[in-house]
Every structure is written in C-alpha cells, then in structure tokens.
Amino acid sequence: MGNFLKDNEDLQFYLNQWLDWDKILEVVEPAGFGPNKGYASKEEALETFSDILEMLGGFAADEIAPKSLILDQEGVTFENGTATLGPTMNQIFDQMKELEVHGLLIPRELGGMGCPMVVYNLAAEIIARADVCTMTHFGFHGGIAMVLLMYSMHEGSTSVDTETMEITETRFRDAISEIIAGDAWGSMDITEPDAGSDMAAMRSVGEQDENGDWLVTGNKIFITSGHGKYHVVIARTEPVGAPDDPFAGLKGLSLFLVPLFEDEEDGTRTWHGQIDRIEEKMGHHACATCSITYDRSPGLLLGERGDGFKLMLMLMNNARISVACESLGICEAAYRLARDYAAERPSMGKTIDRHEMIADMLEEMETDICGIRALTYACAEHEEISRRMKILRAAQERAGAPTDAEAVRVERRHSRKSRRYTPMAKYLASEKACEMARRAIQILGGVGYIKEYGAEKLLRDALVFPIYEGTSQIQALMVMKDTLTRILKRPADLVSRRAQTRWTAMSARDPLERGVARIQGLALAAQQRLLMRTAARKFKGMRAIPITQWKDAMDGWDPKRDFAPAMLHAERLTRLLADEAICELLWKQAEKHPERRPILERYLERAEPRCRFLLDEISNSGDRLINQLRDLEGESDQEVA
Numbered sequence: 024m025g026n027f028l029k030d031n032e033d034l035q036f037y038l039n040q041w042l043d044w045d046k047i048l049e050v051v052e053p054a055g056f057g058p059n060k061g062y063a064s065k066e067e068a069l070e071t072f073s074d075i076l077e078m079l080g081g082f083a084a085d086e087i088a089p090k091s092l093i094l095d096q097e098g099v100t101f102e103n104g105t106a107t108l109g110p111t112m113n114q115i116f117d118q119m120k121e122l123e124v125h126g127l128l129i130p131r132e133l134g135g136m137g138c139p140m141v142v143y144n145l146a147a148e149i150i151a152r153a154d155v156c157t158m159t160h161f162g163f164h165g166g167i168a169m170v171l172l173m174y175s176m177h178e179g180s181t182s183v184d185t186e187t188m189e190i191t192e193t194r195f196r197d198a199i200s201e202i203i204a205g206d207a208w209g210s211m212d213i214t215e216p217d218a219g220s221d222m223a224a225m226r227s228v229g230e231q232d233e234n235g236d237w238l239v240t241g242n243k244i245f246i247t248s249g250h251g252k253y254h255v256v257i258a259r260t261e262p263v264g265a266p267d268d269p270f271a272g273l274k275g276l277s278l279f280l281v282p283l284f285e286d287e288e289d290g291t292r293t294w295h296g297q298i299d300r301i302e303e304k305m306g307h308h309a310c311a312t313c314s315i316t317y318d319r320s321p322g323l324l325l326g327e328r329g330d331g332f333k334l335m336l337m338l339m340n341n342a343r344i345s346v347a348c349e350s351l352g353i354c355e356a357a358y359r360l361a362r363d364y365a366a367e368r369p370s371m372g373k374t375i376d377r378h379e380m381i382a383d384m385l386e387e388m389e390t391d392i393c394g395i396r397a398l399t400y401a402c403a404e405h406e407e408i409s410r411r412m413k414i415l416r417a418a419q420e421r422a423g424a425p426t427d428a429e430a431v432r433v434e435r436r437h438s439r440k441s442r443r444y445t446p447m448a449k450y451l452a453s454e455k456a457c458e459m460a461r462r463a464i465q466i467l468g469g470v471g472y473i474k475e476y477g478a479e480k481l482l483r484d485a486l487v488f489p490i491y492e493g494t495s496q497i498q499a500l501m502v503m504k505d506t507l508t509r510i511l512k513r514p515a516d517l518v519s520r521r522a523q524t525r526w527t528a529m530s531a532r533d534p535l536e537r538g539v540a541r542i543q544g545l546a547l548a549a550q551q552r553l554l555m556r557t558a559a560r561k562f563k564g565m566r567a568i569p570i571t572q573w574k575d576a577m578d579g580w581d582p583k584r585d586f587a588p589a590m591l592h593a594e595r596l597t598r599l600l601a602d603e604a605i606c607e608l609l610w611k612q613a614e615k616h617p618e619r620r621p622i623l624e625r626y627l628e629r630a631e632p633r634c635r636f637l638l639d640e641i642s643n644s645g646d647r648l649i650n651q652l653r654d655l656e657g658e659s660d661q662e663v664a
C-alpha cells in the first residue's frame with residue numbers, strides 16, 4: 024500500500040509544520056470552535072484535514088497511479104455529439120463519488136466538507152502525481168461549484184447568517200448539490216478560435232430576448248471537461264469601446280452560466296448547445312477537450328453585465344495556483360521515476376546515479392521541487408486568507424457592520440503577496456514540469472522514450488501547463504508590469520532597498536542570509552537596468568536624471584511601444600524574481616526550522632550563478648532584435664541616442 028502524502032516528507036512539512044493554520048482557520052471557520060460548531064477544536068480540524076489528505080494519498084497511490092497508462096490509452100470517445108470518458112476513468116470517478124470528495128471545498132451547510140482551499144491545493148498535487156487528467160477532471164467538479172458560489176456571493180444572491188457566518192440560501196443550491204453528489208460537473212468556456220491570450224478579440228455574444236432572458240451565441244474551443252452540464256461562458260454584451268483604449272475590448276464582456284443540456288424526466292436529453300468535436304491531443308488523452316457551439320443558448324447572467332473580465336480575474340489566481348500544484352505533481356512523479364531507475368541501472372561499473380552528470384541532474388530536480396513548493400504554497404496561503412477576508416468583510420458590511428480598517432490592511436497585505444507570487448509560481452512550476460519530465464526521459468535512456476515506463480506520458484501531459492490558464496509569456500508580462508509599475512510609483516524605494524541588500528550581503532552573520540541578500544541585490548540590479556535601458560531608448564538625457572525623478576519624466580509614455588526592452592526580457596526577469604522569492608521563503612523556513620537549512624544552501628548554490636547570467640542577458644542583449652522589430656513596424660526611433 025503506497026501513500027503519496029506519507030512518502031513525501033517535504034509535502035508533509037507544509038501540512039504539519041509550515042502552513043499558518045491559525046490564520047487560515049480564523050478565516051475558514053470564522054464562527055470559531057466548540058461543541059455546537061463545525062469542529063470542537065482547532066486540533067480536531069487539523070486532524071480531519073490530515074485524515075482526508077492521507078486518504079487521498081492512499082487512493083492516488085493505489086487506485087489512480089497504477090492505472091495512469093491505461094487511462095492514457097483508453098482516452099475519450101466521441102459519438103453522435105456525445106463525449107464519453109474511458110471505462111477506467113469512469114470507474115475512478117465512481118470510487119470518488121463513494122468517497123464523497125467532490126464536496127471537499129463546499130461549505131458544510133450546503134452538504135460539503137468545508138475544507139480550506141489549501142487542503143484542495145495539497146490534494147491537487149497528490150492526485151496529479153498519480154495522473155494529471157484525473158486531477159483536471161476532478162477540479163471541474165468542486166472547482167466549478169465554488170466558482171458559482173463565489174459569483175453568487177459577489178452579486179449578493181447568497182445570504183449569510185452574520186452570527187454563525189453560515190450560508191442560509193444561495194442561487195445555485197441545486198447545481199452545487201448535483202456536483203457534490205458527483206452527478207454533474209462543469210467547465211470554463213473562454214477560448215475561441217481567434218481569441219486565446221487576447222481575450223479582447225472575443226466574438227461570442229450574449230443578447231436579451233423580448234422577455235429580458237439572456238441567449239448566448241458563439242464558438243468556444245479547447246474546453247476541458249466540456250462534455251459536462253454547467254458551463255461558465257464569457258461573451259460580449261456591450262460594444263467594443265474607444266479604439267485607442269487597449270482595454271476597450273475587455274470592458275464589454277459578461278459571464279453566463281449556460282447549461283449545455285437538461286436531462287428530462289422521461290430519460291431524454293435536451294441540448295442547449297452542441298459539442299462539435301473533441302480535440303486530438305499529444306497528451307491529456309483521458310480528458311475531454313471539447314469544441315462547443317452555442318446558438319441562442321439560454322444562459323443566466325453572473326454578476327453585472329459588462330463585469331465578465333473582472334469576475335474572471337477574481338478567480339484567476341486560484342486557477343493558476345491549481346496549475347502550479349498539478350505541475351508540482353508531475354515534477355514529483357518525474358523526479359521519483361528518474362531517481363529510482365538511476366539507483367538500479369548499472370553502467371560502466373556503477374549505478375548511473377553515481378555518475379556525476381546524472382547525480383547533478385537529480386539533485387537539481389529535488390532542489391527545484393522544494394523551491395517551487397515553497398513558492399506555490401505561499402501563494403495558496405495568501406490567496407486563501409485574502410479572498411476569505413474579503414468575502415467575510417463584504418457579508419459583514421452588507422449586514423451594516425462598520426468597516427474594520429485593520430482587517431482591510433491585513434487583507435490587502437495578503438492580496439499583494441498573492442498577486443506578487445502567483446504568476447511566478449504558475450510560470451516556474453509549469454516550465455519546470457516540462458523540464459523535469461524531459462530529464463526523466465533522458466535519465467531513463469531508451470526506456471524513457473518507449474511507452475511502458477510512463478516517462479514520455481509525463482512529458483506529453485506536462486507540455487500543456489505553460490499554455491493554459493494564461494501562457495508563460497502572459498505570466499511573465501504580468502510579473503514585469505507589476506514590478507516596474509511598483510518601482511515607478513516609488514522609485515526611491517529601489518535605491519534604498521539596493522543599499523540595504525548590499526549592506527546585508529556584506530555584514531549579516533549568517534552566510535545563508537548573506538546569500539539571500541546577494542540574490543536580492545541581483546534582482547534589484549536587473550529591475551534597475553531594465554528601467555534604464557527602457558528609458559534610454561526613449562530619451563537621450565534620461566540617464567542623467569536621477570531615478571527618483573523618473574516618475575514625472577515618464578508621463579505620456581506609450582507602454583506598447585516604449586517598454587520594448589522590458590517586454591523582451593520579461594521571462595528572464597520572471598525567472599530571476601522567482602529565484603529571489605524562493606530564496607526569501609526558504610530563508611524564513613530555515614530561520615524557524617534549522618533542519619531546512621540544507622535546502623536553502625543547495626538552492627542558493629544553483630540560484631546565484633543562474634541569476635548572474637540572467638542579469639547579464641537583461642543588461643546586455645536584445646537591442647538588435649528590438650530595432651529589427653521597430654523597422655518591421657515601419658517606425659523610426661528618432662529619439663534614440
């Protein structure tokens with residue numbers, strides 16, 4: 024009997040020692056503990072979470088992982104407009120139904136278990152290690168029920184008892200009950216043939232009939248688990264705004280809940296939309312990835328009309344954290360497969376894990392996993408606390424309670440951290456899942472390339488992570504824009520932080536603290552150089568202006584044209600800033616738990632030369648390509664020196 028929680032010491036560290044359960048439980052169980060409460064005590068709550076994860080760890084190891092190659096082979100079938108998962112996947116979901124895990128996140132008063140989102144994130148990593156498709160399809164059960172609940176809370180169609188903080192009524196109670204029971208699931212329908220990363224180009228429309236009811240028309244593609252009933256669809260309801268506004272296209276979008284079908288009492292099914300096909304993909308074979316056409320399909324408006332993009336952003340962070348957790352699952356599977364094989368395979372007088380190059384690869388994989396996990400669960404914790412605090416505050420304010428300024432301050436602090444870490448975690452975890460799966464194949468040699476050992480499946484499955492829920496490049500643009508905007512708002516901070524990190528790098532007593540300060544110094548230098556290069560392209564005299572006065576000098580800049588160097592180097596900057604964030608987080612762990620020091624030691628050893636290299640590239644490469652792109656756009660940059 025295996026167990027994907029119990030065999031993973033690093034993961035258990037987060038569950039048992041690191042996550043700030045006091046703070047998490049404060050927002051997840053706002054009514055507190057006691058005889059008439061959800062849990063008698065905090066300890067009982069933690070024991071319950073631990074038991075659930077242990078149960079899922081055993082289920083993943085014994086019931087899912089051994090079937091992952093069969094799931095891949097069986098795939099999904101499509102006949103007469105209906106997509107059907109393979110028999111083994113259906114059997115796994117029958118078992119999950121019996122385990123009643125679809126209600127993991129759903130509040131207890133609606134029939135769920137009411138666990139924190141962080142417990143779901145840990146479960147996501149555990150299940151994805153066994154098989155990514157199982158995790159993905161699982162996510163479109165409880166995940167969609169939570170999406171409906173969140174939107175309903177946001178629009179005010181869920182009422183809460185402010186004494187107990189329990190939900191008394193909610194607009195989507197029936198759909199949520201169906202999903203918890205394992206009888207339905209849903210999907211997020213965003214992508215269209217001409218609108219992927221560029222959501223402003225979306226063509227699907229929502230319009231009202233003479234009775235004011237909404238009808239949705241359009242084609243959505245690549246929809247995971249799109250053969251389910253409850254589709255959250257984004258469509259245009261308002262005309263595109265002013266053509267010179269880069270965000271004009273995003274403002275006229277609205278969100279709808281569109282049931283793809285209704286099952287009638289006589290056993291027939293009425294379709295409100297049509298599944299055109301399921302995609303033939305290189306990986307994720309056990310997931311139904313559907314192309315769907317809606318033609319005046321009845322939908323329910325979620326929130327206000329025109330708020331679609333804003334509502335989607337509300338849940339984006341969670342979706343991206345989930346992808347980071349699934350990526351960690353693949354990293355862990357790839358690392359263990361490679362490690363165990365290398366320990367057995369003899370070559371030239373010793374097992375291959377004793378050959379320097381293979382040992383180096385394996386150690387780097389293990390170290391990276393620890394780093395990515397620190398970053399991912401930091402996102403998960405901050406996102407959970409800030410999101411729940413916001414919901415609680417909204418409910419209390421609706422009930423007439425005055426705004427608690429201190430609570431707002433704490434909520435914003437967590438929200439800022441979640442916003443800072445999430446795109447980095449999504450970026451790094453998904454890119455590393457591909458890299459580690461590729462390495463596993465290399466370490467397994469010939470058998471890595473054939474199907475039997477499962478290494479090639481890991482790579483095929485991993486390759487979608489840097490594409491969906493916002494591509495790696497889109498994550499990098501977010502990191503770059505947030506970072507540079509922050510500096511431009513308070514340029515003096517950059518100067519003082521550089522001085523401070525220089526001092527710490529020289530004077531701190533602990534060599535690990537000095538190492539972290541060196542990485543911070545490299546990250547700050549990269550930000551400053553990127554701004555200098557960006558500015559130098561715009562104005563001859565900019566270099567002469569002190570950085571603290573740049574804010575005024577930069578008035579009237581066009582981000583699309585003037586930020587070319589920053590856009591070019593956004594991925595490099597993201598890698599460097601992710602290394603910085605990871606080192607800071609591992610340092611916090613090492614300060615409290617000295618047994619974690621070797622992890623930071625190993626991470627720093629690899630991160631420092633990597634960050635120097637990235638800084639060099641950011642500082643010195645790219646001008647030729649930027650000029651070439653400008654020429655292609657027919658621009659002449661008269662102002663460049």
Ligand SMILES: Cc1cc2nc3c(=O)[nH]c(=O)nc-3n(C[C@H](O)[C@H](O)[C@H](O)COP(=O)(O)OP(=O)(O)OC[C@H]3O[C@@H](n4cnc5c(N)ncnc54)[C@H](O)[C@@H]3O)c2cc1C
Pocket residue numbers: 210211212213214218219220221244245246247248304307312487490491492493494495496497500
């Ligand atoms: C298996 C699978 C499952 C999916 N599931 C879903 C789902 O459930 N629901 C859903 O709505 N969608 C889903 N998608 C779609 C996915 O979210 C999109 O494919 C993704 O957003 C990218 O859009 P695109 O394919 O149109 O690529 P494009 O947007 O055309 O991008 C192509 C390339 O250009 C880059 N690029 C684009 N714009 C910029 C820029 N400004 N700067 C730098 N680089 C840029 C991108 O990073 C990418 O490398 C799924 C896709 C796959 C493959």
